[in-house]
């Protein structure tokens with residue numbers, strides 16, 4: 001048996017573990033719409049020459065977003081992050097940088113990467129940077145609209161990573177700083193440390209932490225309303241090399257660990273170490289017979305009662321051959337139960353020096369190892385962890401691993417998606433028109449997108465994907481502000497802000513309802529898609545929303561659309577835009593109410609009809625329809641109507657024949673028919689063509705100078721067809737139609753099937769806001 005197969009056997013192939021993703025799970029995982037990076041709803045912040053915008057602190061109290069980048073911290077307007085209100089530089093000294101490169105690090109590693117930003121009780125902020133592999137922390141104030149860094153600096157070892165590429169996590173709770181990183185330059189001493197109060201840390205032992213990748217830390221106020229007198233907990237999510245499997249190669253697993261907030265360490269054993277550090281495997285079963293997926297980020301959705309809170313985690317595979325990512329959700333109580341009720345694992349030595357981890361089924365010492373000091377302990381006279389018996393401490397010191405794994409809610413992932421790997425997640429809860437609360441997940445990917453997804457009773461719907469960064473850079477940080485209704489993201493190239501929902505983007509009732517966006521409803525009175533009012537009011541009678549059933553049958557029948565009048569001349573190319581609100585909709589074109597059979601002269605592009613060569617027969621009424629299926633119902637809508645009129649005056653008396661055929665996009669057997677055309681006709685056509693081109697100035701006879709500057713790319717090697725150089729303008733008659741499809745009427749001759757202007761703008765390097773000029 002190969003090692004991989006063995007791992008599969010050990011981890012996943014138990015009898016209760018028939019793990020399959022339902023076909024529906026993957027099928028639904030196609031975003032209905034893509035919001036391009038130049039959309040109005042996306043605001044960017046970036047300073048020239050500054051990189052790595054990967055730490056954030058939301059100060060809703062100050063209306064400020066603090067953004068940590070390389071060698072700088074920025075204070076940005078929370079409502080519009082393109083407005084920089086303050087900044088502070090924190091550059092590494094030349095000596096430090098030289099010292100760092102002398103130790104064999106690259107210059108790239110030897111900058112000061114701001115990694116930690118927290119707010120202290122007194123309103124000051126705690127900020128740490130890697131400082132050329134010499135982690136350093138300091139205090140920062142925001143007064144009178146100015147950010148300043150106090151001159152007293154502290155050693156940041158154990159708080160902030162040395163290596164800017166290393167994963168880490170930190171959390172400030174009640175003035176105590178919890179940090180998960182490494183203590184030494186080499187990165188060989190990983191730890192979970194509490195500092196700024198009584199310092200506590202983990203043991204440097206493989207059974208505590210074994211080459212961990214720290215991901216996230218979360219506090220859960222479990223003492224609130226707790227009859228057992230339990231303590232608040234800090235949960236740490238990470239992945240590490242498993243110790244519990246017989247496995248010749250290194251096998252990584254996802255973990256959740258937790259400590260009690262009131263832990264004070266042991267008296268003799270575990271002195272100044274955690275007495276409550278327990279960990280368990282975190283399971284997110286994605287595929288049969290694959291290596292365990294690894295946790296990349298965790299977000300705690302907080303319910304008013306902590307017992308109903310839910311952890312949402314994103315996972316990616318550990319083997320590069322799989323391109324699936326997943327979201328799994330875990331109830332806080334299910335995680336807590338594994339630690340408070342689950343069995344432990346214990347190492348046993350088999351044969352010579354070989355250690356095997358098995359379930360511990362012996363007697364547990366009391367109080368239960370790793371438990372917080374609760375009422376039961378207090379009744380035994382154990383008031384703090386310093387009073388814990390040695391036997392209890394010895395037990396947790398040598399076996400902090402739980403036997404059961406933490407299983408996701410409903411036993412399987414909420415979302416599995418192929419494509420760009422998931423990197424970060426934040427979650428919002430929305431009350432929809434049906435009175436139900438739905439969880440909306442915003443998932444960042446490693447190519448600069450955020451997927452907005454909702455699970456409706458097991459049906460996964462990706463409402464839209466938003467391209468936050470033009471460059472395909474990983475989203476490295478995501479923050480959500482319910483107060484501003486905005487999402488904030490950071491990457492190596494900049495920071496971005498986007499609204500949680502932009503209902504106005506849904507143009508029709510059908511679009512609004514079929515999007516199944518719980519934030520939005522079609523407002524009958526106003527005739528537009530509007531944000532759902534926060535409080536359920538009587539006005540809801542005028543609203544249409546159907547998130548669970550996607551039932552748009554109550555949508556009013558739209559008025560017949562006024563056609564867009566266009567005149568054209570023969571021999572030109574025309575593009576008729578028909579932008580679909582949904583990528584799930586099929587596009588149908590009608591000409592004069594008959595289904596249009598795409599011929600060689602015209603063909604349907606994703607969001608437009610391309611007529612490559614107009615002739616007199618081109619004139620007519622063109623209608624673009626979208627057909628979208630949702631929950632077994634089919635909805636047809638007219639998206640755009642055009643009326644093409646031949647401009648007779650231009651062609652009068654010239655009797656223009658169509659230009660010679662271009663390389664055809666598709667060929668059929670019927671193409672052989674022209675052989676029957678009399679040769680005379682061909683000769684006439686050629687003569688007319690020559691005359692036509694001379695007339696238009698496309699062909700140059702000796703002594704004629706070409707005057708048309710706009711003639712495309714004059715010496716483009718691919719363009720041998722003279723027609724390709726023709727640029728014909730189509731004029732659009734002004735009209736008041738609100739349909740936004742009519743933003744572009746192009747067009748030029750030739751094969752230039754350029755994308756719509758919107759895509760075009762997005763594909764050129766972004767014009768970032770140059771904030772220096774703004775201040």
Ligand SMILES: *[C@@H]1O[C@H](CO)[C@@H](O)[C@H](O)[C@H]1NC(C)=O
Pocket residue numbers: 040043080082083
């Ligand atoms: C943000 O501010 C900039 C400059 O002040 C402005 O151009 C832009 O329209 C604003 N964006 C939003 C979404 O308000």
Ligand SMILES: *[C@@H]1O[C@H](CO)[C@@H](O)[C@H](O)[C@H]1NC(C)=O
Pocket residue numbers: 051052113164165492493
């Ligand atoms: C910082 O940004 C640069 C430019 O994108 C990137 O090449 C580098 O990997 C980033 N460094 C870290 C530590 O993320």
Ligand SMILES: *[C@@H]1O[C@H](CO)[C@@H](O)[C@H](O)[C@H]1NC(C)=O
Pocket residue numbers: 431435436437
């Ligand atoms: C939805 O959430 C609100 C508060 O966020 C709560 O008052 C309400 O009871 C919840 N509704 C349901 C159906 O759970």
Ligand SMILES: *[C@@H]1O[C@H](CO)[C@@H](O)[C@H](O)[C@H]1NC(C)=O
Pocket residue numbers: 562563564565643733734735
């Ligand atoms: C288009 O032309 C028709 C007549 O052919 C006219 O009735 C209609 O109002 C025009 N539409 C617009 C939008 O100008």
Ligand SMILES: *[C@@H]1O[C@H](CO)[C@@H](O)[C@H](O)[C@H]1NC(C)=O
Pocket residue numbers: 567647648649650
């Ligand atoms: C037809 O073309 C001529 C010449 O280009 C132009 O002057 C005229 O305005 C056009 N007519 C219409 C109805 O567009």
